[in-house]
Amino acid sequence: MQRELVSQITAPVPEGDEALVRRLRDGQTAAGELLVRRHCGALMRYLQRLVGSDHLAEELHQQTWASVLENLVRFDPSLGGGFKAWLYRIATNKANDHWRSRGREKTAKDGMRLITDDLVPPAGQGLENAEELSKLRAAIDLLPANQRQVVLLRYYSNLKFVQIAQILGCPLNTALGRMHKAMLRLKELMSQEARGASRAS
Amino acid sequence: MKNLQELQNNEAILLMYLAGELAPQDHVEVEGMLASDANLRRELASLQEMQQQTMQGLGDLDRQIRPPVSEAFATAGISRMIQQWHEQRERLKRTIVVAPRSIMPRIWLGLAAAASIAIGFLVWGVYHPAVPTTARSSPTPVIQNDDEKVLLMQNTMNIAEGLVDSDVSVAAAMPGPDDLDSSADLSNQ
Numbered sequence: 001m002q003r004e005l006v007s008q009i010t011a012p013v014p015e016g017d018e019a020l021v022r023r024l025r026d027g028q029t030a031a032g033e034l035l036v037r038r039h040c041g042a043l044m045r046y047l048q049r050l051v052g053s054d055h056l057a058e059e060l061h062q063q064t065w066a067s068v069l070e071n072l073v074r075f076d077p078s079l080g081g082g083f084k085a086w087l088y089r090i091a092t093n094k095a096n097d098h099w100r101s102r103g104r105e106k107t108a109k110d111g112m113r114l115i116t117d118d119l120v121p122p123a124g125q126g127l128e129n130a131e132e133l134s135k136l137r138a139a140i141d142l143l144p145a146n147q148r149q150v151v152l153l154r155y156y157s158n159l160k161f162v163q164i165a166q167i168l169g170c171p172l173n174t175a176l177g178r179m180h181k182a183m184l185r186l187k188e189l190m191s192q193e194a195r196g197a198s199r200a201s
Numbered sequence: 202m203k204n205l206q207e208l209q210n211n212e213a214i215l216l217m218y219l220a221g222e223l224a225p226q227d228h229v230e231v232e233g234m235l236a237s238d239a240n241l242r243r244e245l246a247s248l249q250e251m252q253q254q255t256m257q258g259l260g261d262l263d264r265q266i267r268p269p270v271s272e273a274f275a276t277a278g279i280s281r282m283i284q285q286w287h288e289q290r291e292r293l294k295r296t297i298v299v300a301p302r303s304i305m306p307r308i309w310l311g312l313a314a315a316a317s318i319a320i321g322f323l324v325w326g327v328y329h330p331a332v333p334t335t336a337r338s339s340p341t342p343v344i345q346n347d348d349e350k351v352l353l354m355q356n357t358m359n360i361a362e363g364l365v366d367s368d369v370s371v372a373a374a375m376p377g378p379d380d381l382d383s384s385a386d387l388s389n390q
Contacts, residue, residue, distance in 0.1 A: 062278065
C-alpha cells in the first residue's frame with residue numbers, strides 16, 4: 001500500500017505540450033521530437049481521413065510541422081486552446097488551402113478511391129467487416145467538407161467543441177450543428193448502403 | 202464551459218452534455234430536464250448511439266487501414282526537420298551576435314560625431330547671436346573725446362536745420378534704433 005502510494009507520488013507526470021514548446025524554443029530539439037511523437041500518429045490519420053489520399057496526407061503533415069517550426073516564436077499558449085488546437089488549426093488550414101488551389105472535392109474523391117485499395121483486413125476478419133468499413137469510409141468522404149472536419153477533429157484531436165469551433169472559425173452552435181448533421185448523414189448513408197446490399201443479395 | 206442559454210437547440214445542449222463540456226450547474230439542470238422529459242431522454246439515447254457508432258467506425262478504420270507512412274518513419278522525418286531548423290536558428294543567432302561588434306560601434310561613433318557638431322553649433326549660436334551683417338558693418342560713430350562730441354552736436358544741429366533740404370545721406374550716417382530692428386530693410390540697401 002505504502003509502496004503504491006510512493007510510486008504514485010514519484011511517477012513522472014508527462015510534460016505538457018506548452019512546456020515542450022518552451023524547451024524547443026530554447027533549443028532543446030529533444031522536446032520537439034517528443035511533441036512530434038505525441039501528435040504525429042493522430043495528426044497523420046486526421047489528414048488521411050480529411051483529404052482521402054495517403055500521398056497528400058503525408059505531404060500536408062510535413063507542411064504542417066514545417067509551419068509549426070516557422071511560426072513557433074509567434075505561438076502564444078494562452079490563446080486559443082494550446083498547442084494541440086494550434087497544430088490542428090494549421091493542419092486544417094493546409095488542407096483547406098490545398099482544396100482551394102485544386103478544385104478540392106475532386107481531389108479528395110480521387111484520393112479516396114486510391115486508398116480504398118489499401119484496405120487490408122487483418123487475419124481472422126471477414127470480408128464483410130472490411131466491406132462495412134469501406135462503406136463507412138465512402139460515407140465519410142461523401143460528407144460535406146465542413147461536417148467531415150468537425151467529426152474528424154472531434155475524433156482525432158479529442159479537442160473540446162469550443163476549441164473545434166475556434167479552429168474552424170465558426171460559432172459553437174454551428175460546430176455542434178455540423179456534428180449532429182454529420183452523424184445523422186453517416187447513419188443514413190450507412191443504412192442506405194446496407195439496404196442496397198441486401199437488395200442486391 | 203459554455204452557458205446553457207447560449208446553445209441554440211436540444212441537439213447542441215445534448216452533445217455538450219454528452220461531451221461533459223457544460224458548466225456544472227448547467228449539467229445538473231440538463232439532468233433535471235432529462236429526468237422529467239421522456240422525449241429528451243430518447244433524443245439523448247439516439248444521439249449517444251449515433252456518436253458511439255461514428256467513433257467506433259473511425260476506430261475500426263484506423264485499425265484496418267494503414268497510415269500514409271509508418272509513424273516511426275514520419276517521426277524520423279520531422280525530427281530531421283527539427284534538427285535542420287535548430288541549426289539554421291543557431292547560425293542566424295551567431296550572425297546577429299557578431300553584428301554588434303563590427304557594425305554597431307561604427308553607427309554609434311557616427312551618431313556621437315553628429316551630436317557633437319550639433320551641440321557645437323548650438324553653443325556657438327548662444328554666444329554669437331544672429332545680428333544683421335549690414336547692421337554690424339554700418340558706420341556707428343564711436344565718440345572718443347570731447348571734440349568729437351562737439352562736432353557731433355554741431356552736425357546734429359546742422360541736420361535739424363537742413364532737414365528742409367532732407368539730407369538723407371547724413372541721416373544714413375546716424376542709424377537710429379528703427380533701422381537696426383529691421384535687418385531685412387538694411388540688407389536690401
